[in-house]
Amino acid sequence: MEKVSENRCFDGRQLQFTHRSAVLNCEMRFGIYLPPQAEVRNVPVLYWLSGLTCTDENFTHKAGAQRVAAELGMAIVMPDTSPRGEGVPDDPDGAYDFGLGAGFYVNATETPWSEHYKMYDYVVKELPELIEAEFPVTDKRAISGHSMGGHGAIILALNNPDRYTSISAFSPICNPMDCPWGEKALGNYLGADKAAWAKHDASYLVRHADKQLPLLVDQGLADNFLVEQLKPEALEAAAAESGYALKLRRHEGYDHSYFFISSFIEEHLRFHAKYLG
Numbered sequence: 001m002e003k004v005s006e007n008r009c010f011d012g013r014q015l016q017f018t019h020r021s022a023v024l025n026c027e028m029r030f031g032i033y034l035p036p037q038a039e040v041r042n043v044p045v046l047y048w049l050s051g052l053t054c055t056d057e058n059f060t061h062k063a064g065a066q067r068v069a070a071e072l073g074m075a076i077v078m079p080d081t082s083p084r085g086e087g088v089p090d091d092p093d094g095a096y097d098f099g100l101g102a103g104f105y106v107n108a109t110e111t112p113w114s115e116h117y118k119m120y121d122y123v124v125k126e127l128p129e130l131i132e133a134e135f136p137v138t139d140k141r142a143i144s145g146h147s148m149g150g151h152g153a154i155i156l157a158l159n160n161p162d163r164y165t166s167i168s169a170f171s172p173i174c175n176p177m178d179c180p181w182g183e184k185a186l187g188n189y190l191g192a193d194k195a196a197w198a199k200h201d202a203s204y205l206v207r208h209a210d211k212q213l214p215l216l217v218d219q220g221l222a223d224n225f226l227v228e229q230l231k232p233e234a235l236e237a238a239a240a241e242s243g244y245a246l247k248l249r250r251h252e253g254y255d256h257s258y259f260f261i262s263s264f265i266e267e268h269l270r271f272h273a274k275y276l277g
């Protein structure tokens, strides 16, 4: 692991590292915010999963989460959104919604993607192992994300409910089995058989959840992706059917940008702090 940068921030430290990922078979970069409490004790961790086209830096620079994380004594880990580097295949047309910057937090099974695109295992296992070995953190983990990352947060936690205390999402892709972004990504990474897609669909998992984790979702009503790609109504219907205690809030006038995230990130951090202890 190699340190790329370190900045003092609200009496804590904003850090960026590169490391070799065995799971992704490439060099990866991540950000981590360590609050001031981490100087004297181990602190719990929120994993933040970003959306299409993002790196670890979008949330670090634009969400404004560090002030409240410093108050709450919470570390935040920001992984990248796909494998990177020479030799990692990308969308053949260079589209923003597949390939580099668009790993969709799944383990690809189809060639040529399966050689590197294993973001599910990277976020659930490899990265936490590294973080918990190298930094003053506990094994209490919460997970949150935006859009593709909101989808990632929900599916990773509901498939691994004993590894996370709570889930939240901004503008998540709620039903990737039934929207253009999801159909393209799941079809290419996992193949044509839709049976393999279901455990990567937030609405399917909420409908079939054995164990409920606290789940908060915020959605802007001026979001240009709302109707075609995000479909919060599918998640709501699934929750109503299964009796899942989903808290889904709609916000007039907010769009898909980090201006929306920065407006409500404090509430998400306080929500997770209740369960992280």
Ligand SMILES: N[C@@H](CCC(=O)N[C@@H](CSC=O)C(=O)NCC(=O)O)C(=O)O
Pocket (backbone or CB within 6 Å): 050, 051, 052, 053, 054, 058, 062, 096, 146, 147, 148, 149, 256, 257, 258
């Ligand atoms: N370039 C695309 C839109 C890409 C976009 O909006 N990305 C979002 C996440 S979308 C879902 O996963 C994002 O977070 N962008 C980075 C940022 O800092 O805002 C287009 O032109 O439509």
